[in-house]
Structures are given as structure tokens and as C-alpha cells.
Amino acid sequence: MSAPKTIRWGILATGGIATTFTKDLLVDPATRGVRHLKHTVVAAASSSSAARAQDFLKATGAPADAKAYGSYQELVDDANVDIVYVATPHSHHYQNTMLALEAGKPVLCEKAFTVNAAQLRALADKAREKGLFLMEAVWTRYFPLSVYVRDQITAGRIGPVARVFADNSVASNPEVQWKDGSNRMVNPDLAGGALLDLGIYSLTWVFQTLYHTQPQEVRKPPKVLAAMKNYGPTKDADETTTIVLSFPRPADAGGDAHAIATTSIRVATSPAGNQDIPGIRIQGPDGEIQVFPPAFRPTRTRIILKDGTVEEKNWSQPGPGEGSGWHTGFGGSTNAEGEGHGMFWEADEAADALINGRKEGRYEGLDESILIMDVMDETRKQGGLKYPDKIETTKYPTQL
CATH class of the missing domain: 3.30.360.10 (Dihydrodipicolinate Reductase; domain 2)
Known part of the structure; x- marks a missing residue:
């Protein structure tokens, strides 16, 4: 059996969801029966400072040689990054994901993918134009x-x-x-x-x-x-x-x-x-x-x-197990010792896609993500809910 392929991640943003994702990401995939791939983190970026990114890397147990950046541009320009995980609020997903795609990086973007369907169509067009993998991180689909x-x-x-x-x-x-x-x-x-x-x-x-x-x-x-x-x-x-x-x-x-x-x-x-x-x-x-x-x-x-x-x-979530001293959770709650949160399943899907040349997720492709955004657009239209123009725009780049 060939050695597992290691996928090198860059983490864009350092908030709570990024912390949970990264801790899950670094759990040995063999603990959940996945043996053909591994994950590592080679860089993280905070829009506020490189020091904050460094604190994030330390807190999540990332390798000591992972780079800490104080701008998202530096992260997407890092040649060692195979794929970018976008973990900003969904108001910023369009701008941040387009930044990564323009730099030639595959992207796993947190849900909701964008604010509206027009933004997502523009991202899908860009990914297809450049032949890049793009997937919405709806982790639940991969459980x-x-x-x-x-x-x-x-x-x-x-x-x-x-x-x-x-x-x-x-x-x-x-x-x-x-x-x-x-x-x-x-x-x-x-x-x-x-x-x-x-x-x-x-x-x-x-x-x-x-x-x-x-x-x-x-x-x-x-x-x-x-x-x-x-x-x-x-x-x-x-x-x-x-x-x-x-x-x-x-x-x-x-x-x-x-x-x-x-x-x-x-x-x-x-x-x-x-x-x-x-x-x-x-x-x-x-x-x-x-x-x-x-x-x-x-x-x-x-x-x-x-x-x-x-x-x-x-259905329990696998992880390092009892006695490992390892803990994760989200939003102020902590899971049982050694129990993963479940975000590694979507990471495995993204990594497997890179290894096998797929450009979309198997359990929710881009067209289905766009359709769901269409439904949310229509829902907001019927409810009279519109966000500020700078949040809804497809103009790139736009300063938020």
C-alpha cells in the first residue's frame, strides 16, 4: 500500500470556527479509518496581525514551522499552500474566496458559501475558468x-x-x-x-x-x-x-x-x-x-x-480517544476527551478531491450550492431583507 498523500492547508482567519476546524484537521485520519491521505497546516493568516496568527497556530497544535501571516494576500501567495480554508464571516466569503482563486489556490469555504447566488456564480465561474477545486464547507453532508x-x-x-x-x-x-x-x-x-x-x-x-x-x-x-x-x-x-x-x-x-x-x-x-x-x-x-x-x-x-x-x-465522532489529553469543541462547549468535532470529514473530502483531480465535492456540487443560495435569495426577497450594497456586490475587490 502506498504512503498516504499529505495535503498542506492554509487557514484564512483565526476565529472560533477556524480553531475547531484546524484542531480536527490535525487528528490522524487513521482514527476514522482514512488511510490514503493526511493533513498538515503550513500557514495561517489573521487580518489583524501576524502575532495573532502565531498564537492561533500554537493554540491549535500546528507544526512549529507553519508560517504566520498578518494579511490574507501573503497566505494565498505562499507556494507551500495546497488549499485554503476560508473561515471568515459569510459576509466576507466572496471577497476572500475570490482572492484565493485569483492566486490559483483551491478553496474550501465555510457556509453559507456567499451572501447571494450572484456572488457564488461568479466564484464558480472563476474556479472553472482556472480549473480549481471549490467546495462549500457544509460539514454535516459528509458525516x-x-x-x-x-x-x-x-x-x-x-x-x-x-x-x-x-x-x-x-x-x-x-x-x-x-x-x-x-x-x-x-x-x-x-x-x-x-x-x-x-x-x-x-x-x-x-x-x-x-x-x-x-x-x-x-x-x-x-x-x-x-x-x-x-x-x-x-x-x-x-x-x-x-x-x-x-x-x-x-x-x-x-x-x-x-x-x-x-x-x-x-x-x-x-x-x-x-x-x-x-x-x-x-x-x-x-x-x-x-x-x-x-x-x-x-x-x-x-x-x-x-x-x-x-x-x-x-453516531459518535471519532478522534484521538480517551487518555489522549486532547480536547476540542465550539462556541464555549467542550467535547469529551479525545472526541473530534466532525469537521475532519469535509477536510478529507477536499483532500481526496485534490488527490484524485476532482473539482467539486461529491455530496454537494457547485450547482446544488448555487440552487440553495437561489432559495435563500428568494426567501430574503419575499421577506424584504437586503444587506448593505458592499456586502451584496459582486465587484472584486471591494473593501469591507
Whole structure:
């Protein structure tokens, strides 16, 4: 067996999501049964200072010789970087990803990919023009749990999917938690609100179960009906959003199918935090598949069939294991000792694509990412939500 191929990553931005991704990235892939590739970090960049990038590299356990940069331009110009992970707020994804693509670097970009579909189309065109890999870092799509759910659907366990309910909501107290209005969750200058930050996961579950599981030649975009409540103090950020989707489908494939995707920063999917209520329900004539919250990092599924069969599965995230002294987590929470967060699965997909010459992700290609952005555009249009022009523009470069 040949030695594993090492992919050299450059980390663009040094916030919380970049920290979790990088710590996961540096876990030996063999702990999750992946043996043909490895990851390393050769550089990181902070827009504020090289010193901050250096602190980030040290905190994440990156190799001692990894370079610390005080500008994103220096990072994308580094010849040792094979691929760039863009970890800035989604308001900045278009500018930052275009910077990397213009420099000839493949990109794994955090979700939501961009602020609008026009920006994403421009990025996809640039990547295709230059023959570069480009993928949205919707980590949930690459979990073994998600692969299992899609496999159950395509195997016909519940019959053709007729309806999907998907919610990803968190009961915050925004007037207290983010009272100055500058936080990315409520700040229009950062394309804030529930939809792009949380609702993308509700749509992820709708699309990966009801759209992606259809044969590619028959998939059609859904019709969209949306309602949106904006967050009062900052106005141009959504507090609660509800989307009803109708997917056209041939009669012999079950006919049209419906989905409801919901998200909120005011109420929670699981009010007591016990994660005992299925946030995702995928229904067919022969039963349903339930996925328990949080929608972005679920670890439990249940299948209930019409004949009374119930199948429950728990899905732990692999990692260095107990006794390793290694910890990770996100947003102030810490996972059990040695338990990965799950961001390594998408990194493995990106690395495998580079090794094998693929230019897109297998479980969500660029056209599907664009379609989901189209749905979010239409949702915002119906809800009357528009971000500042400098955030929505496709002009590159634009100073943000």
C-alpha cells in the first residue's frame, strides 16, 4: 500500500470556527479509518496581525514551522499552500474566496458559501475558468450519519420521500447577548440573522434528502414560499424564518414533494436542551427517518417503519480517544476527551478531491450550492431583507 498523500492547508482567519476546524484537521485520519491521505497546516493568516496568527497556530497544535501571516494576500501567495480554508464571516466569503482563486489556490469555504447566488456564480465561474477545486464547507453532508440517511432513502426504506420537516433554531436572548448589535448573528454589515447562519442547515437537510437523492437528470428546483420576521433592534437581520418548498417530481417517482425549513434565534428546536425532539423528519409512505438535534452536528437517528419496526442508532465522532489529553469543541462547549468535532470529514473530502483531480465535492456540487443560495435569495426577497450594497456586490475587490 502506498504512503498516504499529505495535503498542506492554509487557514484564512483565526476565529472560533477556524480553531475547531484546524484542531480536527490535525487528528490522524487513521482514527476514522482514512488511510490514503493526511493533513498538515503550513500557514495561517489573521487580518489583524501576524502575532495573532502565531498564537492561533500554537493554540491549535500546528507544526512549529507553519508560517504566520498578518494579511490574507501573503497566505494565498505562499507556494507551500495546497488549499485554503476560508473561515471568515459569510459576509466576507466572496471577497476572500475570490482572492484565493485569483492566486490559483483551491478553496474550501465555510457556509453559507456567499451572501447571494450572484456572488457564488461568479466564484464558480472563476474556479472553472482556472480549473480549481471549490467546495462549500457544509460539514454535516459528509458525516457518516448523513451518508447513512441518504443511503436509507435511496434504498427505498421509507418509499419515495413525500415530505421533510427540518428545523435548526437556538433560543438566544439577543437583546442581552448581543446588545450592541455588532455580533455576526444580528449585524447587517456581517449579513447577520438566522437564515444564513442557522437556516442553511435546515435547507441542507431538505436538499440532501429530498433533492440530492433524486437521479441527477430528473432533479428540478423547488417553488418557494417564505415568511420572515426581522430582528427589531438592527432591522436588516432575520430573527425567525420559515420556508415552504415544493419540489416538482415525476409521477412515477412519487410526484411533487414538500418540505418545510425553519430557523430562529428566538426559540429552540429542543427547548430544554435535551435534544430529545427530532429536529428533522423525513417522511415517506412506508415510514419516516428522524434525526435529532443539533441539525448541524447530529449524533442520533431513528427509523420508524409502517410495520412497527423501530431502528435507533447513535453516531459518535471519532478522534484521538480517551487518555489522549486532547480536547476540542465550539462556541464555549467542550467535547469529551479525545472526541473530534466532525469537521475532519469535509477536510478529507477536499483532500481526496485534490488527490484524485476532482473539482467539486461529491455530496454537494457547485450547482446544488448555487440552487440553495437561489432559495435563500428568494426567501430574503419575499421577506424584504437586503444587506448593505458592499456586502451584496459582486465587484472584486471591494473593501469591507
